[in-house]
Amino acid sequence: MGQARIKEKLADYKQVIETNLEKLFAENSIPRELKQAMQYSLAAGGKRLRPVLCLVWGQAFGLKREDILDFATSLELIHTYSLVHDDLPAMDNDDYRRGKPANHIRFGESTAILAGDALLTEAFRLMLTTRLQPERVRQATAEVAASTGPRGMVGGQVIDMSLSEDPETGLDSLKQMHGMKTAELIKVSCLSGAILAGAKDEDLDNVRTFGTSIGLAFQVADDILDVEGDNASLGKPVGSDQEAGKTTYPSLIGLEESKKTANQLVDKALERINPYQGEHADFLRDLSNYIVQRLE
Amino acid sequence: MGQARIKEKLADYKQVIETNLEKLFAENSIPRELKQAMQYSLAAGGKRLRPVLCLVWGQAFGLKREDILDFATSLELIHTYSLVHDDLPAMDNDDYRRGKPANHIRFGESTAILAGDALLTEAFRLMLTTRLQPERVRQATAEVAASTGPRGMVGGQVIDMSLSEDPETGLDSLKQMHGMKTAELIKVSCLSGAILAGAKDEDLDNVRTFGTSIGLAFQVADDILDVEGDNASLGKPVGSDQEAGKTTYPSLIGLEESKKTANQLVDKALERINPYQGEHADFLRDLSNYIVQRLE
Numbered sequence: 001m002g003q004a005r006i007k008e009k010l011a012d013y014k015q016v017i018e019t020n021l022e023k024l025f026a027e028n029s030i031p032r033e034l035k036q037a038m039q040y041s042l043a044a045g046g047k048r049l050r051p052v053l054c055l056v057w058g059q060a061f062g063l064k065r066e067d068i069l070d071f072a073t074s075l076e077l078i079h080t081y082s083l084v085h086d087d088l089p090a091m092d093n094d095d096y097r098r099g100k101p102a103n104h105i106r107f108g109e110s111t112a113i114l115a116g117d118a119l120l121t122e123a124f125r126l127m128l129t130t131r132l133q134p135e136r137v138r139q140a141t142a143e144v145a146a147s148t149g150p151r152g153m154v155g156g157q158v159i160d161m162s163l164s165e166d167p168e169t170g171l172d173s174l175k176q177m178h179g180m181k182t183a184e185l186i187k188v189s190c191l192s193g194a195i196l197a198g199a200k201d202e203d204l205d206n207v208r209t210f211g212t213s214i215g216l217a218f219q220v221a222d223d224i225l226d227v228e229g230d231n232a233s234l235g236k237p238v239g240s241d242q243e244a245g246k247t248t249y250p251s252l253i254g255l256e257e258s259k260k261t262a263n264q265l266v267d268k269a270l271e272r273i274n275p276y277q278g279e280h281a282d283f284l285r286d287l288s289n290y291i292v293q294r295l296e
Numbered sequence: 297m298g299q300a301r302i303k304e305k306l307a308d309y310k311q312v313i314e315t316n317l318e319k320l321f322a323e324n325s326i327p328r329e330l331k332q333a334m335q336y337s338l339a340a341g342g343k344r345l346r347p348v349l350c351l352v353w354g355q356a357f358g359l360k361r362e363d364i365l366d367f368a369t370s371l372e373l374i375h376t377y378s379l380v381h382d383d384l385p386a387m388d389n390d391d392y393r394r395g396k397p398a399n400h401i402r403f404g405e406s407t408a409i410l411a412g413d414a415l416l417t418e419a420f421r422l423m424l425t426t427r428l429q430p431e432r433v434r435q436a437t438a439e440v441a442a443s444t445g446p447r448g449m450v451g452g453q454v455i456d457m458s459l460s461e462d463p464e465t466g467l468d469s470l471k472q473m474h475g476m477k478t479a480e481l482i483k484v485s486c487l488s489g490a491i492l493a494g495a496k497d498e499d500l501d502n503v504r505t506f507g508t509s510i511g512l513a514f515q516v517a518d519d520i521l522d523v524e525g526d527n528a529s530l531g532k533p534v535g536s537d538q539e540a541g542k543t544t545y546p547s548l549i550g551l552e553e554s555k556k557t558a559n560q561l562v563d564k565a566l567e568r569i570n571p572y573q574g575e576h577a578d579f580l581r582d583l584s585n586y587i588v589q590r591l592e
Binding site: 038088091114124133135137138146149150151155158 | 325326327329386387405407410413414416418420431433434435437438441442447450455457458
């Protein structure tokens, strides 16, 4: 599949997810300012990669897209909450996100904290309204909680905050931090789709390794694009990591080694899709390749 | 039952819950500083009212205490996260909580925000490990999410932040705010125990009204004790609401009317326990009466 075809397919999914986001907030039981703050950051865009991965893996194992659309959309709520809290003055203190004022700049710090809290809690409510076998819903939602809590995404952010003050950060610490902060949520986006579809244990093992590998590959690719990419595809100014004195893959092992690492991670992911056929597996293959094609 | 007997029984439950809290954190998969910050605020004490209510209602409908101990304990994680975030400088800006430095004073603001996020997420993970019928676990956890998100506790805190700047706050706004900010979590603590035990719809209706009524009664009683109580039973200095210029029940309708309101709410709760017999129903009756007895 060419890059144009992949982008088109991603855009289709993005449209479906954003329409669902609008539908989910088309009611008035949430205090007005809070709802505005939640929707503001949800509307800020992005590829909606996490819901896409959940939808595609769920379909690869036989579900219809609409069966897990709310569950998949909730993963975007969790991703968005993490961005809103990461941007806070006490955290990364970023005034802008994707070219728009950060949530706390637009709505004030207290509302931004509460909008993040609300997005996270609402995500769990949404996941638990999924009308599939209750045991699958329980297991998939428990996996999301495990991957996004103190042993996963939140723990990774704590490590990131301490690493950012440590000029001696090594590759192992960087890997651990990205593994928790970024890859866990991407992994569980894939995994939850497969669990909800009733995939077998050996399939779940493939999905888990696939998800972790492309999660890490995306992060390495982001680090590389920060050095040599263009602002549009990155969603932030090129060179901003270096300017912020951040430890990245290129700053630790150089650009060439970083590209090699990204390629190896994508190869590992591709290996785990090998057993699967059909349009959804094909799309996952193309999506994996696309991560490193962007770097060429 | 005399007040001494109720206090003894509450102390027994408190011990069981605090032992479980220690057990739940006796592992090392959470980054050290984050775990310390989470445990610090969990150890700050209180009556553990929310887990107690979940345990007692679950047992009233036939469960064993240990079947829902982790689920019940998770409600204390949620209550604690809400206190940690409420105390933040951007929110109520409280430096002390129960006589100890607030989480953000002890660990810094970024860690306090993340400790709150971690407590909330970990609560959902814990709830979803409950080994009872998956459909009941799904429903009970969904109810907790609904009651603590933008339509419940978080929404109530947003309204509280805006009311605190409004000298014209009326009784209706105050009721709505406390209903969302305080009563929803207390209600769902009762409700989730009953759902997990497989209680019927008409029973759930009783439990729901019981929980909402005593949730509101507790809040009115707290407002009253802030005017005429002693520091020890209140957990904060007497008169601190008035000093902070907070709108309360006594400031709006006077002490006598506030006591009448508390009594009416407790009567409403008692009415809904009428149909039930046995030691657990008796304890709930005593606990309800205890709320207003404290005021005499």
